Amino acid sequence: MKAILSPLLVACSLLLLTQCHPLKEQHTTTPPIQQVKPRNVILLIGDGMGLSQITAGLYSNHNRLQIERFKQIGFHKSYSSDDLVTDSAAGATAFSCGKKTYNGAIGVDPDTIPCKTLLEEAEDHGLATGLVATSTIVHATPASFIAHNPYRRNYEAIAGDFPGSGIDYFVGGGLKFFQNREKDDRNICEELRKEGYLIQDYFTNDINLIQPDPKRPFGFLTANEDPLTAENGRDYLLPAAQAGLTFLKQRSSKGFFMMIEGSQIDWGGHANNSQYIITEMLDFDKVIGDALDFAQANPGTLVILTADHETGGYSIIEGSRMDSLVTAFTTKGHSASLIPVFAFGPGAEQFQGIYENTAIYDKIMALMGW
Ligand SMILES: [Zn+2]
Known part of the structure; x- marks a missing residue:
């Protein structure tokens, strides 16, 4: 030098x-570095996970987080097409379709025209696909990868987009939007079973005991509505992520695309409940560590961790010690701050810098050659 x-x-x-x-x-x-195309993409989304949420998790966990293993770090600009403060639907559609759209939009552009998602691209290229969330599986973030709907709360219609999607593995709450529906008599679980799926639910099964057979597509509905908080005993996120990575690795010789969401970091922010944020953050951090372990053991795996937006205008203020944080909130809603992006694996260096949230889609598409 x-x-x-x-x-x-x-x-x-x-x-x-x-x-x-x-x-x-x-x-x-x-000389230009020869870019290696990733084989697998794991997109980790901490809903509402801004820098303060990460910081609170870090200090509450004896100053250590799995997130610290990432070396390539950037920021994205989270605003949507109609609001500087995005919601999770527009935020996730920016990642899934590469389009800024209006708050509430699920996999559609500002004119409500459906846009092709990363999950659909992966399906078309023969990759296996998966979605795991700690909300219902039809909630805004996972929905924006698999469904197309002008409005995020049309949960039954969103569930209706699962048959025919080709998704290989999904785990999340929301059984009631799949069967015993209010608006029609469709039984989406039965429709999926007719397509060959093994569909399990929390009534009769325990995710911790399930080893899904990669020869059949698999869905697990973990709650009738929203899953529990981690604090109240929800314990499926890590086993569902681990089982999913093993399953998807075997499911297709061409690789996989998987989105895993720590959904309830956002709900802790909306509730202005610091302890809720921290327990959800630490639950999600275990999955982050597991995804990085998988990527280290399976070269060719690109891991991207980000959030759709920050929630709560959360901050850690004067009087805090590492083992007892003093916190404050400025809103019950979301905020507009820049959002960190962490990347590991082939192409990770592409995620350095400051860019639009839609660039995450663009970068994945370019790296995959789609
Ligand atoms: Zn929110």
Whole structure:
């Protein structure tokens, strides 16, 4: 470094330091790095997970988080097409389709025209696909990868988009939107079984005991409505993620795309409940560690961790100690702050910098050659 820089610095001083950029100069002489195409993509979304949420999780966990294993870090601009403060539907559609759309939109553009999602691209290219969430599986974030609907609360219609989607593995709450529906007599669980799925539910099964057979597509509905909080005993996120990664790895020889959401970090923010945020953050951090372990054991796996937006205008204020945080909130809703993006694996360096939330889609598409 010194040997290269010092002649340049001499040249700089000769030019009276005008328009001399030794680092830039050096960069242009570096041969381009051969980009390796990822085989698997794991997209981890902490709903409502801003920097303060990560910070609170970190200090509450003896100053350690699995997130610290990431080395490539950037920020995205989370605003939607109609509001500087996005919601989870527009936020997730920006990732899934690469389009800024209006708050409430599920996999549709500002004119309510359906847009092709990363999950659909993955299906079309022969990859296995998966969605795991700690909300209902038809909630805004997972829904935006598999469904197309002008309005996020049309949960039954969103569930109706699962048959025919080709999704290989899904785990989340919301059984009541699949069977015994209010608006029609469709039984989506039966429709999926006719397509060959093994559909399990919390009435009769325990996710911890399930080893899904990769020869059959698999769905597990973990609650009739919203799953419990981690604090109240919800314990499926890590086993569902682990089982899912093993399953998807075997499911297709071409690789997989999987989205895993820590959904309730957001709900802790809406409730202005710091302890809720922290327990959900730490539950999600275990999955982050597991995804990184998987990526280290399976080279060719790209892991991207981000959030759709921050929730609560959460901050850690004066009087805090590492083992007892003093916190404050500025809103019961979301905020507009920049959102961190962490990446690991082939192409991870592409996620450095500051860019639009839609660029996460663009970067994944480019790396995959889609
Ligand atoms: Zn929210």
